[in-house]
Amino acid sequence: MPELPEVETVRRGLAPVFEGGTIARVEARRKDLRFPFPPRFAARLAGRRVLALRRRAKYLIAELDNGEALVMHMGMSGSFRVDKDDEPGNPGVPRGKKAAHDHVVVHFEGGARATYNDPRRFGFMLLFGDGELATHPLFRGLGVEPLGEGLTVRSLAEALRGRTAPIKAALLDQRVVAGLGNIYVCEALHRARVSPFRTAGSLVAKSGAPSRDLTRLAAAIEAVLREAIDAGGSSIGDHRLTDGSLGYFQHSFRVYGREGAACSTPSCKGTIARAAQSGRSTFYCPLCQK
Numbered sequence: 347m348p349e350l351p352e353v354e355t356v357r358r359g360l361a362p363v364f365e366g367g368t369i370a371r372v373e374a375r376r377k378d379l380r381f382p383f384p385p386r387f388a389a390r391l392a393g394r395r396v397l398a399l400r401r402r403a404k405y406l407i408a409e410l411d412n413g414e415a416l417v418m419h420m421g422m423s424g425s426f427r428v429d430k431d432d433e434p435g436n437p438g439v440p441r442g443k444k445a446a447h448d449h450v451v452v453h454f455e456g457g458a459r460a461t462y463n464d465p466r467r468f469g470f471m472l473l474f475g476d477g478e479l480a481t482h483p484l485f486r487g488l489g490v491e492p493l494g495e496g497l498t499v500r501s502l503a504e505a506l507r508g509r510t511a512p513i514k515a516a517l518l519d520q521r522v523v524a525g526l527g528n529i530y531v532c533e534a535l536h537r538a539r540v541s542p543f544r545t546a547g548s549l550v551a552k553s554g555a556p557s558r559d560l561t562r563l564a565a566a567i568e569a570v571l572r573e574a575i576d577a578g579g580s581s582i583g584d585h586r587l588t589d590g591s592l593g594y595f596q597h598s599f600r601v602y603g604r605e606g607a608a609c610s611t612p613s614c615k616g617t618i619a620r621a622a623q624s625g626r627s628t629f630y631c632p633l634c635q636k
Contacts, residue, residue: 348420349527350404350492351574352593356426357401359588363428363458364399364408373451380421380470390473391416391452403488403524413476417484421468428588429459460588488524492567497523499564503556506546513549513563514542515624523567529580529602530570532629536601537566539611541635542621542628573598601629609634 348356372388384390395411408416420426450462450471462469479485489505490496505522506513516522517531535542540549540559549560556564574580578593587593596603600610601618609616609631616633 348404348424348579349530350401350525351530351571351577351595352579353404353406353420353525354401354575355579355587355593356420357399357406359428360406360426360460361399363454363460364396366396367454367456367458368395369393370453370455372453375449375451379449379464379467380419381472383471384473387471387473390414401525402485402491403520404527405484407479415474415479417472417474417479418462419470421464421466421470423466424462424464424469425586426588427461427463427586427590429461430457487521489520489522490524492523492525492571497564497567499556499561502564503550503554503560506560507550507554509546511546512542512623513540513544513546514628516546517567518624518626526567528626528628529599530567530574532602533570533600534563534566536611536630536635537570538563539634539636542623542630544636601631604629 369391370393372391374383374388377383391410394414396408397411398409400407400409404419406418406420408418410416444463444465447463447465448461449464449467452460452462454460462471474482490501502523506516509516511519514531514535517526517534518528520526532542538559540563549557549563551557574593574595577595577598578587578591580593580596580599604618605620607618609618611631611634614631614634616631618629619632621628621630
């Protein structure tokens with residue numbers, strides 16, 4: 347499933363077309379994705395101008411000029427591509443993507459198109475009325491954003507204080523930090539030299555003050571996310587940029603998918619191991635992650 351860097355990369359690719367653009371028409375080529383499309387989905391979007399395209403956790407939110415918001419989630423295999431009528435040599439469907447899985451096409455005035463492709467159809471598109479977003483179950487329990495001013499070492503300490511769950515499970519809890527997923531939690535924990543099995547609350551002093559390990563972890567979370575965004579995300583499955591190209595942060599993984607490889611931490615002679623946690627693969631170095 348696309349994680350925060352992949353979703354943010356897609357947002358940046360869509361923004362030049364969406365933001366300030368007027369939707370001429372929408373093709374919904376089936377009745378549903380993971381959920382049925384809202385009533386009169388295409389008709390409600392036609393003629394609307396997009397004021398802003400933002401990201402919250404792993405959701406894309408297009409704010410419309412009538413107060414409604416189009417919420418898009420790419421599920422496990424969804425991707426967007428942008429085409430323009432005036433671009434010569436249009437590449438069409440990217441490698442590995444079939445036109446039969448082009449389920450939604452948003453046509454903008456001026457000739458640009460944003461096409462949503464989703465082989466497994468676990469993504470969805472919903473429309474929310476003015477003021478409904480903040481109270482909807484998808485959004486009301488989300489934690490702080492890990493980029494910008496939302497996540498600080500103090501706020502992370504407050505969220506983790508007293509928690510008995512392993513730190514990896516705590517970070518994957520979207521109520522603690524919004525948008526983090528398996529890949530980047532593994533990578534951040536390794537950079538911070540924190541064991542994924544360590545109790546989350548053990549990184550916070552009894553007084554509530556963050557430990558040095560938690561300070562390193564907060565910095566590592568931000569660093570790995572920003573590096574991944576700069577690299578276009580990680581294309582280890584279906585992720586594509588909006589021009590059809592691949593992200594390449596997977597070439598910078600230090601632990602994820604590297605079971606049996608030497609640890610990249612300077613002076614560490616450990617070997618990357620894999621374990622199962624809550625039904626997911628955890629990659630870590632048993633020697634330098636304590």
